[in-house]
Amino acid sequence: MSTWMKLLPLELDSISGDQIINPNYLVEKDDHVVGTASDMVQKLFTLGKMMQKDAAQMELDAKFCSNLEEQVGLLAKYNELQAKAAVLKELFWIGVRDEFALWNKSVGIRIDYTVVWNDKDEMPPIARMFGLGG
Numbered sequence: 001m002s003t004w005m006k007l008l009p010l011e012l013d014s015i016s017g018d019q020i021i022n023p024n025y026l027v028e029k030d031d032h033v034v035g036t037a038s039d040m041v042q043k044l045f046t047l048g049k050m051m052q053k054d055a056a057q058m059e060l061d062a063k064f065c066s067n068l069e070e071q072v073g074l075l076a077k078y079n080e081l082q083a084k085a086a087v088l089k090e091l092f093w094i095g096v097r098d099e100f101a102l103w104n105k106s107v108g109i110r111i112d113y114t115v116v117w118n119d120k121d122e123m124p125p126i127a128r129m130f131g132l133g134g
Contacts, residue, residue, distance in 0.1 A: 004084065012043045021046045023109045031108065031116035034100045041095040042113050048088030055081035 020042050027033060037045075055078050062074035096115055097103050105117035 012040065012047060015043045015046055019046060021049045023111055023113065025108070025110050027110045027114055027116060028118070030118045030120065031110070032118060034102070034115050034117060037096055037109065037113040037115050038099055041092060041099065044088050044092040044095055045109070045113075048085045048092060051081045051085035051088065055085060 023045070058074050058078035058081060062071045062078060065071040065074060093107070096107055096109065100107075100115055102115075102117050106120050108116045108118065110116055
């Protein structure tokens, strides 16, 4: 098992309540509210967003780096963080669906970690882009 996989539970446990990143989308009229996501699911979302932010910074740093060797290292770290963020996003949506038995619904996450489902077959493209529909 990879080191990251072994350390992931510790990394999630280290996220405190004041570090939680809150989704900023309001409940929509067609949404069916089912509850609030658990602390662990909130931490998966938060860690994924933190990694996306760090990856974006690595990409920016690489873009303006004049040292080729350093640039290669920054891009490697960018790729690593992007891949890990993608895995965390999938774990997040699995966690949401599992907690609320929403395996056959179009699911969303709203402000204050309100979990919703709706009858739409597919979330709008902008929602998918920001990882707000699973």
